[in-house]
Amino acid sequence: MAFCGLGLDISVSNPLLVMSDPHNNLASNKNLHYVLIGALLLVLTVVTVWTSTFSFSIGVSVGIALIIATVKGSLVASYFMHLITENKLILIILFFTVIFFIALIFLPLSDTMNTVGSPNVY
Amino acid sequence: MEIPFTINERPDTGLTNPKFGIWLFLASEVMLFGSLFTSYIILRIGSPVPPHILAWPIQSQELNVLIGAINTAILIASSVTMILSWVALKEKQFKKFKLYMGLTIVLAVLFLVVKIWLEYLPKIQHGHVMSTNNFFAMYYLMTGLHALHIIGGIVVLAYFWGPGAKMWESNPEQFTNRIEVAGLYWHFVDLVWIFLFPTLYLL
Numbered sequence: 001m002a003f004c005g006l007g008l009d010i011s012v013s014n015p016l017l018v019m020s021d022p023h024n025n026l027a028s029n030k031n032l033h034y035v036l037i038g039a040l041l042l043v044l045t046v047v048t049v050w051t052s053t054f055s056f057s058i059g060v061s062v063g064i065a066l067i068i069a070t071v072k073g074s075l076v077a078s079y080f081m082h083l084i085t086e087n088k089l090i091l092i093i094l095f096f097t098v099i100f101f102i103a104l105i106f107l108p109l110s111d112t113m114n115t116v117g118s119p120n121v122y
Numbered sequence: 123m124e125i126p127f128t129i130n131e132r133p134d135t136g137l138t139n140p141k142f143g144i145w146l147f148l149a150s151e152v153m154l155f156g157s158l159f160t161s162y163i164i165l166r167i168g169s170p171v172p173p174h175i176l177a178w179p180i181q182s183q184e185l186n187v188l189i190g191a192i193n194t195a196i197l198i199a200s201s202v203t204m205i206l207s208w209v210a211l212k213e214k215q216f217k218k219f220k221l222y223m224g225l226t227i228v229l230a231v232l233f234l235v236v237k238i239w240l241e242y243l244p245k246i247q248h249g250h251v252m253s254t255n256n257f258f259a260m261y262y263l264m265t266g267l268h269a270l271h272i273i274g275g276i277v278v279l280a281y282f283w284g285p286g287a288k289m290w291e292s293n294p295e296q297f298t299n300r301i302e303v304a305g306l307y308w309h310f311v312d313l314v315w316i317f318l319f320p321t322l323y324l325l
Contacts, residue, residue: 030209038202045194045319049187052324065320072316080205080309087136090145097149104156105163112164 037079044072129295140303148310155314158264162321165256179257182324184250186241190323193236194315200229201312204279204305211298216290219301223283226308230276237269261322268318271311278304 048068052061078084083091126132127139135142169178207222245251245258252262282297282304289297 031206034202034205034209038198041198041201041316042195045191045198048320048324049191052182052187052320058325062325065325069317069320073313076201076309076313076316080201080312081306089135089137089142093145093149097152101152101156104153105160108160108164109167112168 034079037075041072041075044068128299129293138299140299141306144303144306148306151310151314155264155267158260158267159317159321162260162264165260169256176255179255181257181322184257185261185323187323189236189240190319193233194319196229196233196236197312197315200226200233201309203229204308208298208301208305211290211294211301214294219290220283220287223279223301227276227279227283230272230279234269234272234276237265264318264322268311268314271314275304275308275311279308 048065051064051068056064083094125139129138131137132139132142166178170176203222203225207219207226210216210218210222242262250258252259282301286300287297289300
């Protein structure tokens with residue numbers, strides 16, 4: 001304290017010391033940051049369920065559900081998995097993973113779409 | 123034999139070996155689950171239209187959306203406690219780490235309990251099994267593979283919470299890195315469920 005040199009130091013209780021510790025403040029800020037992202041994910045889950053109660057066409061329903069799931073997935077990947085601050089090499093690996101994932105989904109699908117409407121075994 | 127670059131980053135990759143390894147593993151996991159999503163889409167768009175007996179069922183009527191949503195919330199909460207356990211180690215608060223990691227394990231077990239007791243068993247009792255139709259085949263396959271990942275995660279996290287936590291005394295930096303890598307896996311499992319839930323329960 002300012003008067004400690006004069007022997008007038010005031011004793012401060014431990015909780016106050018802990019509160020003023022920047023190290024602890026940093027930890028609680030980080031924790032709050034992650035808890036808020038978790039809360040946002042829960043809200044988006046409720047929104048996903050809520051939007052599914054509307055009678056949209058299947059195309060619109062799939063679009064809405066996938067957009068919300070992608071936003072949620074991006075939040076998890078960006079903040080919980082730290083992708084926004086991650087090494088460039090990991091981003092390159094994930095870029096190629098996404099390319100191959102898209103190919104995995106759409107190449108077989110393009111073949112299947114060619115046969116939609118043709119006579120089948122049913 | 124000591125595994126190199128578990129604490130310091132490799133000069134050529136700029137990453138620790140465990141982190142580089144887990145990301146390569148997760149990339150392969152994306153392709154594994156991706157193949158199942160592709161199978162699901164192909165089977166669904168190839169199925170006949172109602173009232174054909176083999177028509178794709180209305181999924182939200184076959185599965186319990188509320189239970190699926192509750193399980194989503196449980197997994198999201200476990201992801202939050204997982205990352206808080208890592209933050210606790212970064213801040214050198216071992217007791218908090220034990221608390222958050224313990225909570226993560228409890229939530230993971232709760233997810234499995236809900237999945238098995240409130241979903242799988244009632245469905246099986248009603249005769250809805252893998253051979254019932256293509257939808258239930260994909261439902262059990264995709265959620266079953268996901269549940270196996272949860273079980274694997276519980277084993278690893280329980281080890282780090284219990285006997286593996288001794289490393290904190292001898293090599294705290296390496297232990298913190300281990301928790302980070304385990305966390306990356308756990309968040310990925312959460313990420314997969316985020317896509318499984320609307321695909322199987324809502325659409």
